[in-house]
Amino acid sequence: MNELLDYFKKNISISLEIEDKLKEIIVEKNLVKGELILTNDSLKKEHIFVVSGCLRSFYETENAKEHTIQFAIKNWWISDYMTLYTDHKSVVSIESLTHSKVLIISNYKLEQFYKEFPDFEVFQRKNFEKRIAALQRRILNLLALSATEKYNQFIENYAEFEKIIPNYQIASFLGITPQSLSRIRKEKFKN
Amino acid sequence: MNELLDYFKKNISISLEIEDKLKEIIVEKNLVKGELILTNDSLKKEHIFVVSGCLRSFYETENAKEHTIQFAIKNWWISDYMTLYTDHKSVVSIESLTHSKVLIISNYKLEQFYKEFPDFEVFQRKNFEKRIAALQRRILNLLALSATEKYNQFIENYAEFEKIIPNYQIASFLGITPQSLSRIRKEKFKN
């Protein structure tokens, strides 16, 4: 709870009233390794803020192949934007990769919070801009880079993640098979 | 100009004062086919609203290969989010694919406009949410689909674009070569 407040306070000033309001709408939850917080097939519209640990959102195709949309650690938001803003059933699952602690806010309550606290609206709009930039960069990487290049970029940009996340999930984030990643790693670390 | 106002008015109510302010900060521009409105190498931070015609943002790699980030038609925004929110030089170019008319707003002025007109902030935040959902969907498609499947999705979702946009640019949007796309089209339309 306080972690989210700290995170906000780094960027905007928050009155006690707002603080109380926030505490009211936030649900704290501890997750064990492997626990699913959002399953595909659900209709839940909620935002998840990671206090500690590591989460992953992914999409499972008919042939049981997983595609990782996002990893999230401390101070990151993770949610299924595709169902958040449509009325379709979720196709995305979110799982905890470690023991973790998260804060959950329902989209409905968050919308109300925006209204009561316009500064947060501004803060969030700026967050979204940065996120759009990041997503566009990822798209460019997917379009332009070879498997090896994508992996190198990944360990450069997500050094903190690399130790926590199993390789087959990194592979599913990069759009390659675990076997391919193994091949790449063998080459990379052969000296 | 009025087109942007109409677009806003569909979603939010705008006072005459705000209307005047908008007219003040917007620059209207007509583009001929092939004209570059933003070149890589520039430091311009601006948002482009398409009134008519069709634009494309793309990234050019060292080996002169183009990768299309986005197409935009009437009532769409297009800009280089990666440089908009960093201090790096742009690596992205934006070109007009047809005769088009656009409205340009500098990012600085837009930030001021947000302050003076909080309703627009809300409107924009919601736009960004939808855009994030769309970008995540594109990432999923890039991760999960074969070249043929990506092309089929494209003509389904972007039917209006398909007639305007040359195939080699569609290929560069899907992350495949023009030759590959040709092969796919041959198969698809062979009956």
Next chain:
DNA sequence: TTAATTTATTACCATAGGTTAACTTTCACA
């Protein structure tokens, strides 16, 4: 600690899609 399960590696073969290059069609504009 051991057994069971999950993850990672390796090898071998298959293939989608890339590359090169020649040819055809379409388009812009002189």
Next chain:
DNA sequence: TGTGAAAGTTAACCTATGGTAATAAATTAA
């Protein structure tokens, strides 16, 4: 309206990555 350039197609060949399967290593649970 003709000509040169740009875009699209086709074919032959090639390569990076996928698929399958067997084994090894690591992690989890008992």
